[in-house]
Amino acid sequence: MLCQLSINNFAIVRFLELDFKAGMTSITGETGAGKSIAIDALGLCLGNRADANTVRAGASKTEVSARFALADVPLAKRWLEDNDLELDNECILRRTISTDGRSRAYINANPVPLAQLKSLGQLLVGIHGQHAHHAMLKSEHQLTLLDNYANHKLLLDAVSNGYQRCKIVEKELKQLKMSQQQRLARKQLLQYQVEELNEFSIEENEFEQIEAEHKKLANGTELVESCQNQLFLLQENDQGSIEYLLNNAISQAQVLEGYDPKLTNITAMLNDAFIQVQESTNELTHYLDGLELDPEHLAYLEQRLSKVMQLSRKHQVQPNKLYTHHQALLSELNELGSNEDKLEEVQLQLLQCREHYLQHAKKLNQSRSRYAKELDKKVTQSIHELNMPKGKFTIDIQFNAESVSSNGCDHIEFLVSTNPGQELQALAKVASGGELSRIGLGIQVITAKKVSTPTLIFDEVDVGISGPTAAVVGRMLRILGNSTQVFCVTHLPQVAGNGHQHMFVNKHTKAGNTETSMVPLDKPSRIEELARLLGGDMITNNTLANAKELLQ
Structure with missing residues (x-):
């Protein structure tokens, strides 16, 4: 409040x-x-x-x-x-x-x-303005009034959520369909590229291994000659190999060590150098014995290496990235295949969403129909009290499963007959200005009783009403004021x-x-104000008497 x-x-x-x-x-x-x-x-x-x-x-x-x-x-x-x-x-x-x-x-x-x-x-706060009667001529506003009266918010939320879910799935399906042609073209290209790379079947880190092995075999002659020259210098030179010279140096160092113990370290270091030279000689000999210069294998490596370079240029990647590129294309091709399954899955999902939405929309329709009958009786009774004794009001609800919205599948139309023998017709076609005001006010008062809003404001909603009808409107609002x-x-x-x-x-x-x-009026001031409303600027004993009657 x-x-x-x-x-x-x-x-x-x-x-x-x-x-x-x-x-x-x-x-x-x-x-x-x-x-x-x-x-x-x-x-x-x-x-x-x-x-x-x-x-x-x-x-x-x-x-x-x-x-x-x-x-x-x-x-x-x-x-x-x-x-x-x-x-x-x-x-x-x-x-x-x-x-x-x-x-x-x-x-x-x-x-x-x-x-x-x-x-x-x-x-x-709920505000009912003086233009609410004209808004009532619109189908969407009529629907809102009925839903407010029915107060079935959970059903409305369920329908709205179902509608939004359908829209999301529809959008996803549309995107999948729109990109289907691009996916097919991409898939054909990928299939060709993957088949080519599958046929070559490069292994992980294979390029680095091929490159290293090719370099060794391509320089095989230089390797053999260089190793042999090293062995000649280390051991096989009769005129003064490194081993021979180190051996002489060790002997001389041992003699010097006898003269001065401080030279002991020199002997030790020369001995270490002699051992390192011997081990180097053994390593070179072992390497040379195992070195195989296979021309056929070299030709195979050259062919393999050439193919790697060719495919790398074709796919615009570095040679050492060709394996990774192959795996990425494979993954994309598999994903495109799964997207086709995804299309069928989303189509099925959309059918399920629509079915779920329609289930809630039908329940909402049933609730609206039930409360519409209740509202028909109350509004008809209200317009009888508002000086339209032969008037009849009904709400026509048409359910159309093809016409979906966040508010359901119902089309609402307020129908009214204001005179005896007159058929029920749309509110906008039948009601005059005054009749529309009375019907609209009756609906607003009735629906306001069902809304949980603690404060209601009626801003000049009684325009077009006068006389005995105005008194009925006043009583309606007062009764409403007893609870709100x-x-x-x-x-x-x-x-x-x-x-x-x-x-x-x-x-x-x-x-x-x-x-x-803006000031509150006490009873005497209130009588004067009512008298002014009754008679204008000329307040007489009669208007004052009438004003007192109104307060009673």
Whole structure:
């Protein structure tokens, strides 16, 4: 329930702080006084769009805050808990707009995005504007009204989720089909390339091995000659091999060691060198004995190496990357094969999604049909009370499995007959302006009873209604106010008189500045205001008497 609304520097309001009560609050005022200004200001707290024009002339910013009691609003309390914004059993929404158009939103003193303010606001306040009757002529709005009355949110969510899932799978299938031709062309190319590489069948690290072995065999003659020259220098040179010379040096060092023990290390190092030379000789001899210069194997390696270079150029990769490239092409070819299976899988998945969606859509249709019959009776009874005693109202629901949307497969149309013998026809074709107002108001009041929103605002929804019908509308809103907080901006005394409380909006100019104020009326002031609504500026004893009757 809305408990308090504070308005600073909004349009022609300098400052207002309003306390509200439960029940029905009537709001009246002179033409042009700005009867809807408090509702417009509250709309800012509920996340409505705003611009710099809302800032009062001469002020730097507009600030509006609204305080709600949440003891009987479990949905709003849960929303606050889920968003870590809870504050006992109340909630304060605040909005500021500066002259440069910048807007800031707060929930319980925490800065929040405007979308969060709007999301919470929908759980706290429902606004029925004076143009709602015309919106009711649209099929999509009629559907929303029926769904609000049925309050089958779980079914709506299930249908919406199923629809979104179908859309996702449809998109995936479309992408798979669109790329099918490219995949086929790519697959043919890959098959040719992979067959060629399979035939060559290069092994991992084979290029490096071929390159090393080819280098050795291609330089076989130089290797043999060089090894033989090394052995000749190390051991086989009769005129002075390295072994011979080292052996003589060791003998001389041993003689010198006898003269001076400090030369012992020299002998040891020469002995080590002699051993290293002998081991080198043995290694070279062993290598030379095992060296095979096979011309046929060399030709095979040259052929293999040439093929590697050819394929590398063809595939535009480095020779040492050819094996990796081959494996990558194999993997891509296998994946393309699995994509064909994926296409069949997604097609089946889409059929299952659509079947699942239709199951929920049919359940939603059944729920709508059930509640439509209930609403038919209540709206028909309501328009009888609103001075259309022979009127009849019904909701036509057509289910079309081919016409899918996030709201299901139903086409909704409000049908009405306002006179005896008249066939049921679409609301837009039959109802006059006044009749449309009465039918629309009846529907709004009836559906509002089923909505869990704790505060409802009716902003001049009684346009086009007068006389006894206005009195019925007033009683309807008062009865609604017994269970829900109701605000009704009206120009009709029959409606205003049914309020549990009454607020008056006044506009005045002082020192060249225009201001709007809004004050609660006590009983005597209320009688005067109702008399003004009844008789205009000339308030007589008769109008005062009539005003007292309205309050009784």
